Amino acid sequence: MSVRFALLAAVAFILAACNRSPLEVVVSRCPAVAVVGDMNTLTQFKGEGRATDDVMYTASIMDVTSNCTEEESVDSRVTFYVGATSGPAFSGREVTLPYFVAILKDNSQIVSKEVFEVTLRFDSKGFARSKEVVTQHIPTIAQARRYNYEVLLGFQMDAQDVVFNMER
16 A cells, blocks of 8 residues: 555646646737648640640649747747649640749738749659748837738649649
8 A cells, every 4th residue: 555655646746847827828929821722723724625645744832831920029930841842744844833822810810921932953753842031020019919820822823723722
């Protein structure tokens, strides 16, 4: 009985030493970062066809991470990769693709949107990949406290590309 009591007391003592206040709350003003669901992949076709033989390339936004600094303002550094595979209808060595980075306030208001371009160079196996880094800025910490911000990424597409993504 005394061994069990000693073991129980030791476990309780260890747990009490590691205990942190359950009322401690850490609030981050860093924006959430996400890729817009139907705009994370871009498939381009040669001509008007939509068959597999008409695919020039398919590109995707992937491996999104972010780092954030909170001082007098909030700066969010977003790192991600754009990767692509060439299809049977592709005859070039590189493509330049537009993508956007937008800041939303309270899940509804677009505060800013910038369109960037990435140039992908395909290797001999038909693969291409580029690391992209963008920094988004919220001017004051007071603004960051007042609203919920998020950073959204996606390919800049026309309506036909979006419809293709939704249908597949």
